[in-house]
Amino acid sequence: MKIEYQPIGVIHSPFKKIEGMPIQPAGAANVRGTVEVFEAYRIGLKDLDGFSHIFLLYHFHRAQGFSLHVVPFMDSEARGLFSTRAPRRPNPIGLSVVRLHGIEAGVLHIENVDVLDGTPLLDIKPYVPEFDPRGEVRTGWLEEAWKTVSSRKSDHRFK
């Protein structure tokens, strides 16, 4: 079974190279960018400006192949790929929650962008905290590691 998708837009950010990128939106606070939605899809943006935050789903276009064990940016030990957000995945789909500041002529002005400039956009979904889990949440190996995430930057290991 093959699944075929097509970009519905392009994400623009200050990050022209993989090196030095923030690892996650938490490390990309105040980083501004835009999402250019292709004309054919723009009428689907109606009502989106009522949401302060949105999910972006995108294609990690620079990721080549995948490894099922990876040493994450935030760790020094090899972890199972699916317990990480590393870009080199069997299906290299990226997921970020960004702040939406406004929409003008099919261009979304966003903040907390942790995405490479030129990344193909696959989908936009509204972020709704009521759909998040309730109660206790455990985050495995990340429990310690995330505390330092905002101060770390990516390096060469995902090129």
Place this chain on the structure above:
Amino acid sequence: MKIEYQPIGVIHSPFKKIEGMPIQPAGAANVRGTVEVFEAYRIGLKDLDGFSHIFLLYHFHRAQGFSLHVVPFMDSEARGLFSTRAPRRPNPIGLSVVRLHGIEAGVLHIENVDVLDGTPLLDIKPYVPEFDPRGEVRTGWLEEAWKTVSSRKSDHRFK
């Protein structure tokens, strides 16, 4: 530009038909299911059992075509597609946060499943609340509508 993905597994749930499905995980509390990860990808599951919640990304295999304006299950007014989670999207990718109870031989035991039985799995990512937005969150037309989401079920309109 064409993007090609392949399923890495299959999601199993009690929902054999679209009618009567919960609309979101919030409406699927206590609904149990499993994710069968294909053998080739199983070593990537290492460390995942440390997480209490995970994102599932999947292909809405029963969605045909898309509409850029839709009347959501939770509303009576036509909304822009990207401000909804309706399955008929240009790239029909679904996103759910589910509770992870355990992993046995490549099978994930999950709860809060709002997915149709047999849905092709595209990716698994760890859920980490620290990556969620801080501060005020606005949720547009959903602000009122979500209050009733847990009591509503889907109907025929996405067939």
